[in-house]
Amino acid sequence: MFLAWNEIIKNKLRFTLITGVLLLVAYLVFFLSGLATGLKNLNREAVDNWKADAVVLTEESDKSLYQSSLTIDQAQEVKADETAILGQMSAIANNGDKKTNVSLFGIRSDEFLMPAISEGDPFSADKEVVADASLKEDGFKIGDELSISSTDIKLKIVGFMESSRFNASPVLYMDLDTLNRVKYGEAVEANEDRINAVVIRGQEPEKAVSDNSLEVIETETFIKNLPGYTEQNLTLTFMIYFLFIISSVIVAIFLYVLTVQKISMFGVMKAQGISSFYLSRSVIAQTFLLAFVGVAFGLVLALATGAFLPAAVPVSFDIPTMLIYGGILVVVAIAGAVFSVLTIVRIDPLKAIGG
Amino acid sequence: MTVLELQQVTKTFGSGRTKVEALKETNFRANKKELIAIIGPSGSGKSTFLTIVGGLLSPTSGEVILNGKTISGMVERERSQVRLGEIGFVLQASNLVPFLTVDKQMKLLDQVKKGNMDNKELKQLYDDLGIEELRKKYPADLSGGERQRVAIAKALYTNPSIILADEPTASLDSDRAYEVMELLKHETKSKETTTIVVTHDIRLTEYCDKVYKMTDGILTLEGNGDE
Numbered sequence: 001m002f003l004a005w006n007e008i009i010k011n012k013l014r015f016t017l018i019t020g021v022l023l024l025v026a027y028l029v030f031f032l033s034g035l036a037t038g039l040k041n042l043n044r045e046a047v048d049n050w051k052a053d054a055v056v057l058t059e060e061s062d063k064s065l066y067q068s069s070l071t072i073d074q075a076q077e078v079k080a081d082e083t084a085i086l087g088q089m090s091a092i093a094n095n096g097d098k099k100t101n102v103s104l105f106g107i108r109s110d111e112f113l114m115p116a117i118s119e120g121d122p123f124s125a126d127k128e129v130v131a132d133a134s135l136k137e138d139g140f141k142i143g144d145e146l147s148i149s150s151t152d153i154k155l156k157i158v159g160f161m162e163s164s165r166f167n168a169s170p171v172l173y174m175d176l177d178t179l180n181r182v183k184y185g186e187a188v189e190a191n192e193d194r195i196n197a198v199v200i201r202g203q204e205p206e207k208a209v210s211d212n213s214l215e216v217i218e219t220e221t222f223i224k225n226l227p228g229y230t231e232q233n234l235t236l237t238f239m240i241y242f243l244f245i246i247s248s249v250i251v252a253i254f255l256y257v258l259t260v261q262k263i264s265m266f267g268v269m270k271a272q273g274i275s276s277f278y279l280s281r282s283v284i285a286q287t288f289l290l291a292f293v294g295v296a297f298g299l300v301l302a303l304a305t306g307a308f309l310p311a312a313v314p315v316s317f318d319i320p321t322m323l324i325y326g327g328i329l330v331v332v333a334i335a336g337a338v339f340s341v342l343t344i345v346r347i348d349p350l351k352a353i354g355g
Numbered sequence: 356m357t358v359l360e361l362q363q364v365t366k367t368f369g370s371g372r373t374k375v376e377a378l379k380e381t382n383f384r385a386n387k388k389e390l391i392a393i394i395g396p397s398g399s400g401k402s403t404f405l406t407i408v409g410g411l412l413s414p415t416s417g418e419v420i421l422n423g424k425t426i427s428g429m430v431e432r433e434r435s436q437v438r439l440g441e442i443g444f445v446l447q448a449s450n451l452v453p454f455l456t457v458d459k460q461m462k463l464l465d466q467v468k469k470g471n472m473d474n475k476e477l478k479q480l481y482d483d484l485g486i487e488e489l490r491k492k493y494p495a496d497l498s499g500g501e502r503q504r505v506a507i508a509k510a511l512y513t514n515p516s517i518i519l520a521d522e523p524t525a526s527l528d529s530d531r532a533y534e535v536m537e538l539l540k541h542e543t544k545s546k547e548t549t550t551i552v553v554t555h556d557i558r559l560t561e562y563c564d565k566v567y568k569m570t571d572g573i574l575t576l577e578g579n580g581d582e
Binding site: 009 | 435459466
């Protein structure tokens with residue numbers, strides 16, 4: 001560390017530039033990771049709130065909640081520690097001032113899908129709904145009468161709940177009967193026992209059904225099959241992985257150029273008996289120091305940026321994930337220093353001193 | 356007391372028609388407190404001799420014995436230890452680390468080797484070499500002569516048994532060159548070390564106890580520096 005630190009102190013501008021590049025790469029990685037987490041949450045937070053082990057859908061629905069349709073009679077055959085029925089539809093909600101995409105969830109208020117209320121009251125009567133708190137930022141409030149696309153029925157917001165979005169839309173929870181009236185209109189009587197899924201909690205969920213037309217899907221698999229979810233995550237994850245490679249290459253190039261400039265100096269030091277191990281350790285220590293500082297500042301900058309972004313930007317920073325990514329960045333930077341270490345090991349002191 | 360001994364040492368580069376005998380069978384001995392000059396024209400084999408003595412190059416045949424240890428048969432890692440512990444180098448181009456102050460040049464050696472000079476001895480060394488005022492300066496802030504004096508200090512700091520100086524005055528004007536030779540002579544005597552100076556400048560030999568001449572790989576004793 002002695003050589004590494006003293007070289008940094010003497011060549012502040014040079015090493016500030018290298019650290020600056022690492023900082024920007026780290027910033028981008030952290031920001032993308034925040035975006036990835038935010039977009040994930042946008043899709044899954046309602047499902048995460050269920051704290052369920054699995055979801056039962058019809059086998060022919062191909063793991064899609066939207067395409068699944070079963071009866072309450074079928075749901076009663078599902079055996080698990082806890083079960084909860086779920087009806088679902090997507091719609092546009094309009095409070096007379098603003099329109100927004102929403103996901104309507106029909107449930108029974110005495111089952112575990114009933115959300116925790118953060119403001120207002122739980123739904124208790126017909127046509128009452130509890131809305132995701134993100135709707136407040138769009139101007140929706142308690143008492144609003146909501147027009148729902150494709151029906152004349154109006155729903156009234158009686159309360160709000162935190163973090164409850166599904167497939168990028170805020171959720172409106174209501175009684176199953178209300179949902180079915182909205183969903184089927186005049187045909188409700190023929191469909192009043194229709195639901196989309198049964199959500200279950202308990203051990204060995206795969207044994208929950210005996211009906212061959214139903215399929216038990218673990219919660220994580222259910223989420224991964226949400227439209228666009230996996231594709232979106234893979235895209236962002238690949239971008240992050242490429243940034244790891246890019247940062248490694250950047251560090252490798254910078255350090256290699258610096259090492260080549262110092263070949264003569266390293267050669268003289270080796271002639272004096274200073275080992276390749278000591279010199280290599282110095283380069284590694286220097287890389288660690290630069291990468292650590294760059295990544296730390298990148299982290300702070302990303303968090304600071306996140307604090308000033310409008311709520312419409314779906315960024316959510318998951319600190320443990322960011323720390324793991326930061327650690328990976330430091331490790332790949334050190335991997336980038338390997339070329340320099342190999343160069344040092346190969347330096348012939350005899351040539352360096354002109355022998 | 357013999358510090359360094361070369362027994363029937365040869366060095367050959369290449370083979371067949373490209374074979375070059377850089378050092379023909381050489382026997383050599385250097386004693387404690389001796390300042391020895393190796394003179395000769397370029398390409399005569401002086402540097403080959405110095406690099407073999409310094410453990411940077413293995414001889415083709417023969418033995419190099421430093422303080423009773425045969426270094427010519429050692430592997431590079433062992434020779435590296437010998438160079439660090441027992442040999443001080445003063446090179447033509449300054450062998451200073453550009454981003455370390457004079458003081459830190461010595462601290463670097465503390466990082467890699469124990470048993471170096473203590474603070475009192477270092478202060479004395481700085482005074483002897485007239486570089487006390489330069490302690491906080493970087494090599495780029497020093498003149499050529501100052502850099503060579505610091506390089507000598509660095510070579511002496513590890514208490515080596517032998518100092519090898521390769522054209523240590525090449526980049527200096529005459530006055531500075533004489534000054535450096537005077538310092539080498541003084542330190543060789545006062546620190547009871549042995550110094551071998553390779554040079555093509557015959558005027559510098561007047562400071563030396565023995566002068567050897569290298570001609571086409573053959574080393575011959577010319578006499579002492581006064582002759």
